[in-house]
Amino acid sequence: MFHKALWMRNQKLGSPAVWGIYIALFLFLPYSFFGKAQSMLTEKNNPYTDAPENYYLNFHFSGADIVFFLFLIVGLAALLVGSERTAHATDLTFSLPFKRKDIFLSKWIFGVSHITTGLLLNLLLCMLIVKFTILSEVTDATFLFDFMIIVIPFSIAIFSFSLFIGTIAGSLISQLVLSGIFLLFPLGFLSLIVSFLEYHGISINRGVHATQVFSDLINSFTLPIPIIDFQYYVDLSENSITDISHIPYVMLLIPLAYTILSVVFGTLLFHRTKNENNGRLLVFEKGRGFFTFGVILCFALTFGMLGGGIFGDYDSRSLIGYYLSATIGGVLAFFMLKKLIHLRMQFGK
Amino acid sequence: MLRVNNISKTIEGSQVLDHVNITLEPGMIAGLVGRNGVGKSTLLRVIAGILDPDEGQVLFNDTDIHQDPLVKQKITYVPDSTEMLKSYSVKEIVKLYDAIYEDFDVVYFYSLLDRFKLPKNKKIRTYSKGMKALFLMILSFSTKSDLIILDEPTNGLDPIVKRNILQFIIEEVSERQLCVLISTHHLEEVEKMADVLIMIKEGRIDSTTSIEDAKSSFRKVQVVYKHSLPEKIAQLSNVNILNQTGRVYTLIIKGNIGVTLEKLNQENPLLLEELPMTLEDIFISSLGGESHVS
Structure with missing residues (x-):
């Protein structure tokens, strides 16, 4: 599974994203934390001259701060698989004396190692900054442990899932696009279904406490959400507030399941890959019908949701407007896919 | 050494290879010729393990290369596209191939670079198209493989380098008893160096004969x-x-x-x-x- 040559090959393919990951994490975590500490120190030493009593220490951290890192994870997966398909480099990799299973697993191990190392190193630096700067007067590093427990498994799951998408997508572009769509699919598709039901007079009660578990589930199935939604806030003014919000830890089973399934099915599909379809939207001819149906349905639902209000307002919704827009969306998607599915995006021959 | 048994391959609904059978022995140079689009490159890519056949087997020393790709330690494939290694420098490539192929001969590789006057301290992307093709060939021969598959190897080479490289291939085959399978449109090259002529027509092997037999x-x-x-x-x-x-x-x-x-x-x-x-x-x-x- 681990072979020095495959690691070197992956290093060459993925190095732009790997560098990006380390630099982005450094900038958005320790560098940003140090900046916050410096600003806080400056404010403490130079409180407001007209109303010094209004000065108080506060600190805020959100998982959304590292959203760029999430894009880079998907980019890394696309460089490791999709870029080879686009640049004819699979001809080199697949002609080498390695099992396809080992090639795929080496890519996974390579990505997971760098993602985990990048996160651990930078979060450790953040902890040191929290401990040895003015930030220690406001908070301790516990919230970073909480964040670490969320961000590492979800980041690995995002990478694994994007790598799996690379085994069905035929090019760099299609891998990036399909990864983006399917990573947001659970929440996005739910919104489309809810909108569809509401247009048909079935109201959805969104505010009940009983739906919290369902909401956590949907958010966790939408892998980037639990990272972006992580919030930590501390305010040491008179009404001292410390607030941390993240998904329940039991939901960590979801990224674990994503990772295991992505690796298992990814290995299987990579072994059976159809390199003759490299450059196309999809690698496998089987399943194109199902894929086309799914895309048309989603486009129709999206257009219906967006354009449904044309002939009515929020209170009196027009089914005519909904179905007219949905039909336009569906037809557009059909013709777009008809072109895209046979388009070959390969360069460098 | 190499036995291609009944290989068939359908791509996008059209049968590109139709029950292809080839047998190659050590010390043999085989020229694969055929018109554009008859399946030459597809056949070579199936033999190299890049594409899976729908039917049939590719056996190298009686081992199925698709079932046990590790046997490809002794097979190298030189594609017609030279772009795949363009981001590497010569040193990086040497390190990579040294890590991949157990018998990769670094000294021999550099001696061949000298012989063909290729620069050693450059990125491959700075090479001309012909230099890249030559470089890939040098690389493959330095792996000390027993079977070398060349897809349109002399495209872009000037006549002098082409003559030298063809001479080099003949020397290698006679010295090491390796087997070379070449797909090319340059028939004069096949005529000069190949022992066996494999003609492919509409995905089928039209004939497999020695050059002399073909002529007679x-x-x-x-x-x-x-x-x-x-x-x-x-x-x-x-x-x-x-x-x-x-x-x-x-x-x-x-x-x-x-x-x-x-x-x-x-x-x-x-x-x-x-x-x-x-x-x-x-x-x-x-x-x-x-x-x-x-």
Whole structure:
């Protein structure tokens, strides 16, 4: 599974994203934390001259701060698989004396190692900054442990899932696009279904406490959400507030399941890959019908949701407007896919 | 050494390879020739393990290369695209290949770079197209593989480098008893160096013969009759018109040469003379050039 040559090959393919990951994490975590500490120190030493009593220490951290890192994870997966398909480099990799299973697993191990190392190193630096700067007067590093427990498994799951998408997508572009769509699919598709039901007079009660578990589930199935939604806030003014919000830890089973399934099915599909379809939207001819149906349905639902209000307002919704827009969306998607599915995006021959 | 057993491959609904069988032995240079789009590159990519066959097996020393790719330690494939390694420097490539192939000979590799005057301290992307092709070939021979698969290897090479590299391939084969399978459109190269000619037509192996046998089973003649080509001759299935200028016909006879020449003579030609045969004549005659008589 681990072979020095495959690691070197992956290093060459993925190095732009790997560098990006380390630099982005450094900038958005320790560098940003140090900046916050410096600003806080400056404010403490130079409180407001007209109303010094209004000065108080506060600190805020959100998982959304590292959203760029999430894009880079998907980019890394696309460089490791999709870029080879686009640049004819699979001809080199697949002609080498390695099992396809080992090639795929080496890519996974390579990505997971760098993602985990990048996160651990930078979060450790953040902890040191929290401990040895003015930030220690406001908070301790516990919230970073909480964040670490969320961000590492979800980041690995995002990478694994994007790598799996690379085994069905035929090019760099299609891998990036399909990864983006399917990573947001659970929440996005739910919104489309809810909108569809509401247009048909079935109201959805969104505010009940009983739906919290369902909401956590949907958010966790939408892998980037639990990272972006992580919030930590501390305010040491008179009404001292410390607030941390993240998904329940039991939901960590979801990224674990994503990772295991992505690796298992990814290995299987990579072994059976159809390199003759490299450059196309999809690698496998089987399943194109199902894929086309799914895309048309989603486009129709999206257009219906967006354009449904044309002939009515929020209170009196027009089914005519909904179905007219949905039909336009569906037809557009059909013709777009008809072109895209046979388009070959390969360069460098 | 290499046995391609009954390989079939369908791509996008059209059968690109149809029950292909090839056997190659050590010390052999085999030229794979055929018109554009007949499946030459697909066949080489199946043999290299890049594509999976729908049917059949590729056996290297009796091991199925798709079931056990580790056997490819002794096989290298040089594709027609030279872009895949362009982001590497020469040193990086050497490190990579040294890590991949157990028998990669670094000293030999650098000696070949010197012999062919390729720069050592540059990125591959700065090489010209011909230099890249040459570099890939040097790389593959330095792995000390027993089977080297070359897909259009001399594209972009200037005539002097081309001659040198062909000479080099012949030397390597005679010294190490390795086997080289070359797909090319440059028939004069195959003619110069190949022992075996594999002709592929519409995804099927049309013929596998030695160059000498191929030449001896064909005859090229120029004939002139009083009027046009006699009907009796025109109906012969083993006679192809290679060229016609007025009443002067250049014909290729495939098989049954003595009997066919006799028939040509019986029609009282004004002129009947044999012309020197080239591989190109065989290629055009066998794989579809100008019109068939019948």
